[in-house]
Amino acid sequence: MHTPQTLAEVAVYFPEELDEALAALADESRRGQLLAGGTDLMVQWEAGVRPLPAQVISIKHLSELCGIADKGAVLHIGAAVTHRQLRESGLVRQYLPSLAAAAATVGGYQIQAMGTIGGSLANASPAGDLAPSLLVAEARIVVANQQRERSIPATTFWQGYRTVDCAPDELIVRVECPKLKPGYVEGWRKLGPRKAQAISKVMGSFRGAYDGAVIREFHVAIGSVAPTCIRLTELESWLVGQPLTAATFQEAERRARDTVQPIDDVRSTAAYRRWVTGRMIRGFLETWPR
Amino acid sequence: MQTIKRSWTINGTHYEVETAPLRRLLDVLREDLRLTGTKEGCGEGECGACTVMVDGEPVLACLLAAGQVPDGAQLTTVEGLEHTPGGRVLQEAYAELGAAQCGFCIPGMIVSSYALLQRGGTVDAAAIREAHAGNICRCTGYKKIVAAIELAAERWPTAGTGK
Ligand code: FES
Ligand code: FES
Numbered sequence: 001m002h003t004p005q006t007l008a009e010v011a012v013y014f015p016e017e018l019d020e021a022l023a024a025l026a027d028e029s030r031r032g033q034l035l036a037g038g039t040d041l042m043v044q045w046e047a048g049v050r051p052l053p054a055q056v057i058s059i060k061h062l063s064e065l066c067g068i069a070d071k072g073a074v075l076h077i078g079a080a081v082t083h084r085q086l087r088e089s090g091l092v093r094q095y096l097p098s099l100a101a102a103a104a105t106v107g108g109y110q111i112q113a114m115g116t117i118g119g120s121l122a123n124a125s126p127a128g129d130l131a132p133s134l135l136v137a138e139a140r141i142v143v144a145n146q147q148r149e150r151s152i153p154a155t156t157f158w159q160g161y162r163t164v165d166c167a168p169d170e171l172i173v174r175v176e177c178p179k180l181k182p183g184y185v186e187g188w189r190k191l192g193p194r195k196a197q198a199i200s201k202v203m204g205s206f207r208g209a210y211d212g213a214v215i216r217e218f219h220v221a222i223g224s225v226a227p228t229c230i231r232l233t234e235l236e237s238w239l240v241g242q243p244l245t246a247a248t249f250q251e252a253e254r255r256a257r258d259t260v261q262p263i264d265d266v267r268s269t270a271a272y273r274r275w276v277t278g279r280m281i282r283g284f285l286e287t288w289p290r
Numbered sequence: 291m292q293t294i295k296r297s298w299t300i301n302g303t304h305y306e307v308e309t310a311p312l313r314r315l316l317d318v319l320r321e322d323l324r325l326t327g328t329k330e331g332c333g334e335g336e337c338g339a340c341t342v343m344v345d346g347e348p349v350l351a352c353l354l355a356a357g358q359v360p361d362g363a364q365l366t367t368v369e370g371l372e373h374t375p376g377g378r379v380l381q382e383a384y385a386e387l388g389a390a391q392c393g394f395c396i397p398g399m400i401v402s403s404y405a406l407l408q409r410g411g412t413v414d415a416a417a418i419r420e421a422h423a424g425n426i427c428r429c430t431g432y433k434k435i436v437a438a439i440e441l442a443a444e445r446w447p448t449a450g451t452g453k
Contacts, residue, residue, distance in 0.1 A: 042352075109420075
């Protein structure tokens, strides 16, 4: 197939229904790079850091991928839901407050109005701001091909640096995210060079329950400290049964700092990221709403 | 080469556009339609100079593929603002308070301002800063821009005349 040199040479297919998009993906000769809000791909194509595809399938407008639905204990979030919709949705703000807060820190208003949750997950940046909230909520990512849907736990969806568990004939259709249960709280923190538009140096979320004496459950996920966003499972198990006291805060900070193995890159150093991870965990515990 | 056809209303005027689907909306506006008010600062989604409204939402024309702007979409660029009561109020407030220096950021900045004031709701300094967080200005230090938007909010034409 001929390799395009400019954006103008790339052929784009605009399916009218999800089935048409899946049919195109099923056929190797019609398969193409999926394009939703374009806030990652357009930048990478224009900057020449990602080769131009011969063919693109534009899916942002597909109605099957839009909307947020309340399914009892779980919210179903369509893959084409924008960051703006996430932060403004009453359902998301009430039941997934960490996700709403994370969406509000992605880019500026314009980027939020364009970028989608499905695009953010598929792009799989270690600094993807929505991942920590989905990991602590134990969300499932639902992908579909022409034959069937497949539901993947968020904990195994991101397989490595910028690789996800989604085959070439599949696309992400929605995220199914368990609501915050009564008695549980969530928190979100992002550290970047400035508030808007910035790629995170370190960011994270927690979800947990405290029974008045000790921590009953604790999930925490941190991004930008490993090839994918990660749950700190050893720290989580240690924290269960601990009281919210100064000694716990200090020990949790130390353990968090020692567990993560970040890298030095243009945005920050490994040592700084380790330190911030510790402080972030301490901050979550110290400011735990109780 | 593939082309697609779209009919858009831009600043109240009807346009028939035929272009390659992945061309940037920014290039279609500036090169094909000669609407050169919208600027390219960075071309990579960082500066907001290319901000335009598509169906009421401010978006970045440098990252938006023209084909993804649907048929029948309503677009507003800086050129359209001075023909609206709200846009004129903003223009005057920016000018009165000296909120523009080199002016390069202003076409995008003022579209973000217009979108914010059109949305309604509380318009305090924090809301203004948040709504313009995607617009970079290298000259003013933002203080006068924020003040101008606060002034425009006070003078904002009431319901029904904002068009
Ligand atoms: S030119 Fe579009 S954001 Fe800078
Ligand atoms: S006035 Fe010069 S960049 Fe804003």
